Amino acid sequence: MFRKIVDAVVLPSEITGFESDYLARMNRVALWFFALHLPIFVLVAYFNDTGPMTAVALTSAVLVGPFIAYFTFKNPRAISVSYGITAMLMGGLLVHFGQGPVQIEMHFYFFALLAMLAMFGNPMVIATAAVTVALHHLLVWMYLPASVFNYDAPLWVVAIHAAFVVLESVATCYIARSFFDNVIGLEKIVKSRTAELDARNEDMHLLLDNVQQGFLTLDRTGAVAAERSAQVTRWFGHVDAATLPELIEGVDAGFADDFRMAWEQVEEDLLPVECNLDLAPSELVANGRNIEVSYRPLGPVDGDWTGVLVVMSDVTSQRERERLESEQREVLHLLDRIMRDKAGFLEFFAEGERQVKLIASDEIEDRVLLGRVIHTLKGNSAVFGVHRIADRCHEIEEAMKESGGRPPEALRAGLDEAWTRLRSSLEMIVGDDDNSHIEIEDQEFRSVLGSLLADVPREDVAREMIAWRLEPTRRRLTRLADQLERVATRLDKRGIEVQLEDHGLRLDAERWSGFWSAYVHVIRNAVDHGIESIEERRALGKDGAGHILVETAMESDELVVRLRDDGRGIDWARVRERAMERGLPADDRADLVAALFHDGLSTRDEATDTSGRGAGLGALAQAVEAMSGRIEVSSAPGQGTTFECYFPRRVLSCERPERYLAA
Amino acid sequence: MRPWLVRIAFATWLVLCTVGAGTLMASHWYTLPKPSPSDVRVAAQLERLRPDGAEWFAAHVLYSSCPCSVRVLDHLFSSARPKDVAEVILLVEADAAIEARAAEAGFPVTVVTPDALRDDYGIEAAPLMLVQDASRRIRYAGGYTERKQGPDIRDLAILESIRDESSHTVELPLFGCAVSLELQNVLDPLKIKY
Numbered sequence: 001m002f003r004k005i006v007d008a009v010v011l012p013s014e015i016t017g018f019e020s021d022y023l024a025r026m027n028r029v030a031l032w033f034f035a036l037h038l039p040i041f042v043l044v045a046y047f048n049d050t051g052p053m054t055a056v057a058l059t060s061a062v063l064v065g066p067f068i069a070y071f072t073f074k075n076p077r078a079i080s081v082s083y084g085i086t087a088m089l090m091g092g093l094l095v096h097f098g099q100g101p102v103q104i105e106m107h108f109y110f111f112a113l114l115a116m117l118a119m120f121g122n123p124m125v126i127a128t129a130a131v132t133v134a135l136h137h138l139l140v141w142m143y144l145p146a147s148v149f150n151y152d153a154p155l156w157v158v159a160i161h162a163a164f165v166v167l168e169s170v171a172t173c174y175i176a177r178s179f180f181d182n183v184i185g186l187e188k189i190v191k192s193r194t195a196e197l198d199a200r201n202e203d204m205h206l207l208l209d210n211v212q213q214g215f216l217t218l219d220r221t222g223a224v225a226a227e228r229s230a231q232v233t234r235w236f237g238h239v240d241a242a243t244l245p246e247l248i249e250g251v252d253a254g255f256a257d258d259f260r261m262a263w264e265q266v267e268e269d270l271l272p273v274e275c276n277l278d279l280a281p282s283e284l285v286a287n288g289r290n291i292e293v294s295y296r297p298l299g300p301v302d303g304d305w306t307g308v309l310v311v312m313s314d315v316t317s318q319r320e321r322e323r324l325e326s327e328q329r330e331v332l333h334l335l336d337r338i339m340r341d342k343a344g345f346l347e348f349f350a351e352g353e354r355q356v357k358l359i360a361s362d363e364i365e366d367r368v369l370l371g372r373v374i375h376t377l378k379g380n381s382a383v384f385g386v387h388r389i390a391d392r393c394h395e396i397e398e399a400m401k402e403s404g405g406r407p408p409e410a411l412r413a414g415l416d417e418a419w420t421r422l423r424s425s426l427e428m429i430v431g432d433d434d435n436s437h438i439e440i441e442d443q444e445f446r447s448v449l450g451s452l453l454a455d456v457p458r459e460d461v462a463r464e465m466i467a468w469r470l471e472p473t474r475r476r477l478t479r480l481a482d483q484l485e486r487v488a489t490r491l492d493k494r495g496i497e498v499q500l501e502d503h504g505l506r507l508d509a510e511r512w513s514g515f516w517s518a519y520v521h522v523i524r525n526a527v528d529h530g531i532e533s534i535e536e537r538r539a540l541g542k543d544g545a546g547h548i549l550v551e552t553a554m555e556s557d558e559l560v561v562r563l564r565d566d567g568r569g570i571d572w573a574r575v576r577e578r579a580m581e582r583g584l585p586a587d588d589r590a591d592l593v594a595a596l597f598h599d600g601l602s603t604r605d606e607a608t609d610t611s612g613r614g615a616g617l618g619a620l621a622q623a624v625e626a627m628s629g630r631i632e633v634s635s636a637p638g639q640g641t642t643f644e645c646y647f648p649r650r651v652l653s654c655e656r657p658e659r660y661l662a663a
Numbered sequence: 664m665r666p667w668l669v670r671i672a673f674a675t676w677l678v679l680c681t682v683g684a685g686t687l688m689a690s691h692w693y694t695l696p697k698p699s700p701s702d703v704r705v706a707a708q709l710e711r712l713r714p715d716g717a718e719w720f721a722a723h724v725l726y727s728s729c730p731c732s733v734r735v736l737d738h739l740f741s742s743a744r745p746k747d748v749a750e751v752i753l754l755v756e757a758d759a760a761i762e763a764r765a766a767e768a769g770f771p772v773t774v775v776t777p778d779a780l781r782d783d784y785g786i787e788a789a790p791l792m793l794v795q796d797a798s799r800r801i802r803y804a805g806g807y808t809e810r811k812q813g814p815d816i817r818d819l820a821i822l823e824s825i826r827d828e829s830s831h832t833v834e835l836p837l838f839g840c841a842v843s844l845e846l847q848n849v850l851d852p853l854k855i856k857y
Binding site for chain 1: 682683730
């Protein structure tokens with residue numbers, strides 16, 4: 001309790017600049033105030049016949065103290081305290097010189113002065129004044145006890161007298177302290193609060209400097225606040241940027257452009273800010289790091305938004321993990337594929353290896369030919385489920401389309417790297433490629449056995465057995481059917497009925513691998529362009545699912561590889577239009593068929609990762625031509641399309657038994 | 664100025680002012696003494712001052728240097744006095760002007776010195792009013808006002824109250840000045856007031 005009273009009365013020792021200035025002013029004013037007591041007291045003494053000269057002498061004597069204090073004390077509070085003593089002494093003089101009918105009223109001076117002392121904002125001044133009064137009473141009581149209890153005044157009268165003085169002193173002390181704390185001490189309060197804020201800011205800076213995430217805020221105009229986490233600077237450098245796009249432009253221009261467009265929506269404010277921010281880009285790449293970006297509107301819960309908090313997280317390792325997991329899944333999928341058709345996969349792999357080398361090197365100078373290789377690799381990769389390669393090829397095609405030139409070196413290197421990783425993953429499997437064994441169907445075994453038992457000439461039996469080294473076209477057709485099914489699944493055209501007819505034919509796998517590799521484009525075109533969606537087919541009165549026939553056959557001494565679908569057929573008018581756009585002949589059907597195989601011609605307005613670039617049929621044409629073959633196309637609107645590749649017998653395998661006899 | 668010199672100067676000022684103000688307070692607050700009604704000196708002196716044939720007798724002990732006494736004198740000279748009360752002024756220290764005004768107003772004046780007032784009358788402070796009835800009994804020995812420096816001088820009301828036997832008369836305190844040198848020395852050792 002006593003401690004609290006002392007703390008309330010005694011001010012903190014520190015005197016701020018503001019308090020010092022204020023007290024200097026108030027002490028000067030108060031000195032003038034007390035100095036003016038001299039002439040006033042002389043007048044009071046004169047009119048009350050109490051001795052003007054005595055008033056001069058006594059008032060001057062009282063003024064000595066405040067003048068000494070004012071001109072010599074260093075501490076402005078000490079000067080104020082001396083004024084507390086002076087005020088009470090002046091009160092005593094006034095009562096003395098004011099003897100007469102109004103003498104009792106002169107006592108109000110004490111109460112008025114006690115209240116006025118509060119302007120110093122120092123309870124000690126008031127306490128000193130009160131103590132001065134009490135001290136005088138004590139001294140007088142000690143000297144002449146009867147004087148305090150004058151005219152037989154009882155103790156309670158004296159107590160009431162003292163109570164009023166104490167009451168006013170306590171009240172004015174409280175006012176003075178409040179005045180000090182809230183007005184004079186305002187500077188101190190502001191300083192203290194500022195120090196607290198600085199401490200909190202320091203903590204916040206510490207946090208922002210050490211957190212691994214990027215934090216920054218935007219105001220409603222999109223301006224970036226200066227306060228941001230150190231990670232932002234580490235990612236984007238010390239950029240003097242006014243907006244987020246300016247900050248990021250140097251490392252990811254695409255992100256910056258996308259954000260600008262999104263922010264335009266935010267500024268238009270037609271939709272809730274959350275919806276507009278959903279349109280903003282959510283990931284950028286800064287110096288090889290993947291940065292995920294999220295946006296959170298700032299502002300009162302039930303009020304309008306005032307800004308946006310941008311949170312950036314480095315998800316590079318997460319993306320890498322996702323990539324590895326994706327590749328792992330892809331490898332597992334490929335293993336499944338290999339288990340079912342190892343030879344087919346190995347062939348794809350060998351062909352893909354060759355194609356990747358061609359793409360990665362500068363071996364093919366012709367941009368069109370390079371495009372065909374890329375497109376074929378993309379198609380086969382997609383068919384075999386090697387999406388990482390298909391995606392890279394798609395990127396390269398996009399870059400070529402945009403630049404109109406050769407693919408950038410970085411993208412080609414990226415494809416090569418991706419292929420290397422694929423090869424590394426599959427090394428154990430693709431590495432033991434063993435072509436030293438021959439697989440035959442039971443039917444083929446029975447056929448040869450039957451021939452032997454039936455005394456068929458040995459040369460014929462030998463030819464039959466030599467054919468075992470060739471690949472049955474059924475295997476190829478089956479592979480194509482699988483590819484077709486996967487493309488159909490991807491394009492949401494499930495249920496297409498595929499009919500395969502191989503007619504027991506066999507072909508040299510190595511020799512024909514280029515053709516089969518390019519033939520995948522016909523399959524993809526048939527599914528993507530030819531077969532309508534189930535709804536469309538039903539509307540046209542067709543079966544729900546499409547039908548596709550793929551066959552190999554010998555016709556008129558020629559090998560024909562045929563694909564027939566019952567889809568919408570080729571839009572010849574569209575082909576003509578596109579052919580004319582490119583300055584190609586478009587007079588008759590032959591011209592239009594030729595245009596189909598022209599690089600870059602497609603009936604599609606936009607390319608997808610499946611088709612639409614007009615490169616696939618060009619690649620097929622090139623492969624067929626390489627085998628001395630030709631292509632015939634027939635199509636009727638709404639009825640379907642037939643692609644037929646014809647090859648002369650001479651390109652078929654023609655090994656003779658004598659070769660083995662000699663061996 | 665050197666700090667220690669400042670401290671000494673300020674402390675000296677504080678002490679002197681405290682003592683000075685204290686003595687002033689004491690001189691104002693001290694209850695001035697009244698003579699006891701049983702004091703034979705007072706009774707003897709009043710008998711000497713009392714005119715022959717007077718039934719009610721009032722003696723106004725006033726000090727010419729005391730402002731309070733001067734105010735009482737002004738009141739006595741300006742107010743209508745009761746016919747059945749014989750009044751005299753016992754003036755401490757001669758003052759020709761006051762004596763002239765008293766004579767003009769019909770007040771007999773007896774001048775005494777402060778020492779004589781103390782020794783012969785046993786009175787040390789003024790203004791003091793003493794009232795005797797016909798039996799020579801002191802019926803009132805006190806001041807004129809209900810409070811210090813009070814503007815309402817109650818002498819006429821007091822005289823009427825005393826003569827009206829049915830009412831109770833309260834003796835007022837003595838607000839005024841010390842007359843005897845001893846009392847003045849006690850109340851004003853610095854000689855500020857006296």
